[in-house]
Amino acid sequence: ERLKRRPAAKPIVALAAAVAPPPTGVIYVGHLPHGFFEEQMRPFFEQFGVVTRLRVSRCKKTARSKGYAFVEFAEPEVARIVADAMNGYLMFEKNLRVHVVAPEDVHPTTWKGANRPFKRINFAQQAAAKANRPRTDAERDVQARRLLSAEARTKRKLADAGIDYDYP
Known part of the structure; x- marks a missing residue:
């Protein structure tokens, strides 16, 4: 059987421009x-x-501000007006530095986490949970072997130094 020809697809560029x-x-x-x-x-x-x-x-660790921000406006003209009006604006004894960022210079991850409250990661709590997690029998055996070898090494060093010491 002969295959039917499909009609030519619309150019992707035209679709991208229509959906942009x-x-x-x-x-x-x-x-x-x-x-x-x-x-x-x-x-x-x-x-x-x-x-x-x-x-x-x-900052991921402390959740404190790094001292800069990005703001996106619905209209490019508004962004230009804000940059002109606010650059050098004195606020709480600090001169704001404001300038327009070209669309091609906006990094794709710039808006990661935008319009959401920043969730601080408690690294100390994570480390404590990891350290205090229940151990398997194999992990406990490894831990005991390391402890015994460390004790043997310490006893050997004490004996080499001429110190007669035996701890419980």
């Missing part, structure tokens, strides 16, 4: 003062226009 999201404007906000976090930034920047995404960069 509308252009947005992204700004970098540096030299953030302490106390000017997500909850305070969103209403502050919404006075200029619609804020679609906002992310304050934070």
